[in-house]
Amino acid sequence: MIAIVDYDVGNLKNVYTALGDVGLEGVITRDKKVLEDAEAIILPGVGAFSDAMENLRKFELIDCLDANIKKGKPLLGICLGMQLLFDKSYEDGEFPGLSYIPGEIVKFSAPGIKIPHMGWNNLIINRDSPLVRNIGPEDYVYFVHSYYAKPINFDDVVAYAEYSVKVPGIVQRDNVMGMQFHPEKSSTVGLQLLKNFKEILS
Template identity: 85%
Template sequence: MIAIVDYDVGNLKNVYTALGDVGLEGTITRDKKVLDQADAIILPGVGAFSDAMDNLTKFDLVETLDRNVKKGKILLGICLGMQLLFDQSYEDGEFSGLSYIPGEIVKFNAPNIKIPHMGWNNLIINRESSLVKNIGNDDYVYFVHSYYAKPNDFNDVIAYAEYSVRVPGIVQKDNVIGMQFHPEKSSQVGLQLLKNFKEMIR
């Protein structure tokens, strides 16, 4: 069973449906016991970084996430959920994140690009990983974001997109994984990525 964290931020139902499409049982929850019992945890999210961290704190979920990550359970952050995995964000101020992956979240700052970065971009593989099995440099996924991750170590990036800078698309540090794009909105490529995620849990 995969626990999808319900903290009033994110398109939970789309993620739930996509899990079902690849044969994974999902449950939308903020129950700590359910999170502890889950085979893996997904942290979705759309919206502002500070609001999301406030909600995780309000629902007393940070310690639960910390405990499960330390136990080695796989945690997948999607879109804003991925950004929360880093140390801090500079979105409308400076805010601390979950600090599972060293680095920060910064705003796109280049002339002549549209912000938010919205639409389909191909993924460029940065290093080998079972997460990108059957995924190539011509495979496109769907992004919607105005801020992007700058990891301290670019080796934590499995795949990236080019959008004025190298935008981390898939990151991983040990059992913590992030996808900046929406796999649940990325057609067959997104489903393949979720299948690869499923194989990692087994």
Template identity: 45%
Template structure:
């Protein structure tokens, strides 16, 4: 059984995420096998690309129900970038697409004054709204690395763990139970991002959740 399974659906920065875990001393397996993913102790849903294409690939590979089951039974899961956005009900990138529906809310495009370039790309100060295990020993207002044109708007503001500001405040991280997801890329965020990956790799697994 894999300790950490990184879901491969041909839409993620997979090797960078895997190397991030390796750098903090944890083995992670890149896999598209639903059975291997379902049996992992911890699961990562990365993502780079378009919302609609990503959801289509997850469905084609029979991974949607696997992801929903993982979250429902409390297995620790970490979404990254597009992996955060797809957790919600709907995304509006190039149309309207049904998401995983694990969290209520939507994913929308930045509409900002001309001085703000879209995509939002680079380092941004990130404010901790609600501390959690993933943020252990990470200072408030730390900088993380972002590359995105869309951001999530949760129906329940209580799931927002971190906010950043780009023209206006936006959700940079969610946390609910053992489900965590970041808009920023921890694997590209140097020592602070690696600390977050380490925290995820070492978060306690609830008995019977994997």
């Protein structure tokens, strides 16, 4: 069973449906016991970084996430959920994140580019990982975001997209993983990525 964290900032139903499409049983929850018992945790997210962190605090979920990460349980952050995995964000101020992956969330700043970065981009593999098995340069995924991750160590980036800079699309540090794009909105490529996540759990 995969726990999809319900903290009022998420694309929960689509993620739940996509898990079912690859044969994973999901449950939408903020119950700490369910999170504790889950095989893995997915942290979705749509909206503002500061609101998301405030809601995790409000529902007293941060200590629970920390404890599960320390035990080695796989966690996958999606879109805003991936950004929360980093140390801090500069979205509308400066706000601390969960600090599972060293780095910051910053705004696109190149002159002339459209913000938000919205649409389909292919992924460029930066390093080997089971997460990108059967994924190649011709495979496109769907992004919608105005801020992107700047990890301290680029080896934490499994795959990136080019959009004025190298935009981390998939990150991984040990059992903590993230996808900046929406796998649940990325057609067959997104389902392949979720199948790869499933294989990691088996």
